[in-house]
Amino acid sequence: MKNIAIFASGAGTNAENIAEYFSKNEKINVALIVSNRLKAGVHERAARLHIPSITLSKADFEAGEPVIKVLQEYHIDFIVLAGFMSKISDPLMQAFPEKIINIHPSLLPKHGGKGMYGMHVHEAVVAAGERESGITIHYINEHYDEGAIIFQASCELLPTDTPEDVAAKVHALEYTYYPQVIEKLLTQEA
Known part of the structure; x- marks a missing residue:
């Protein structure tokens, strides 16, 4: 176990x-x-x-x-x-x-680093006019959001999407993929 x-x-x-x-x-x-x-x-x-x-x-x-x-x-x-x-x-x-992972609400390396979390990320994504966003699951290291990437999933963005719209799309990806990636990492170790 x-x-x-x-x-x-x-x-x-x-x-x-x-x-x-x-x-x-x-x-x-x-x-x-x-x-x-x-x-x-x-x-x-x-x-x-x-x-x-x-x-x-x-x-x-x-x-x-x-x-x-x-x-x-x-x-x-x-x-x-x-x-x-x-x-x-x-x-x-x-x-x-290599036993601590994080999920970030953008496609790193874009929109990562100190102070980039939650709605701050989604606002930055919209302000940059990105056509896609998503999630990045990564190992952590001594720098914010710079650890080795394990998995990414993306979602298409519309020009009319608000930061709240982006958040909803990204949350759906988080809920779907984060547990699956954790399970895969832990069953590979066994």
Whole structure:
């Protein structure tokens, strides 16, 4: 059994989608949800799904060791970032090499980097007049959105699409592909 920890900072719709996808899986288990925000909506979703959830401080994430200790207590094999708005520390990356992935709401390398998340990305995509957008699932490294790309999926954009329209199209891709890619990565390791 591979145990996943999902890191999320907000409402947790992607975390919930991933947890539901794996709820009856015999080889992959969402064992823990971790947030850096005490009042993040992801905690309510975790409670409904009967998944333990905890909040760790900015200092804990910067140091790395307190986070690693918690992950070891839950026997975590793999970390999935799902709307997590904090940089992953070097000690955490070293403890989980090639075992931390992120999803970005654009086709990297376009519209990535510090400050490029959520609606900021979709607004930039519309402002640039892009004809397509999509998702990028990638390993993390020490630079925002520059880790090795694992998977991309695109969607066509119309000249009349608003940032909200782009967000809806991208969310549909996230919900479809993120759990599938996680499953593929973890079953290949077995």
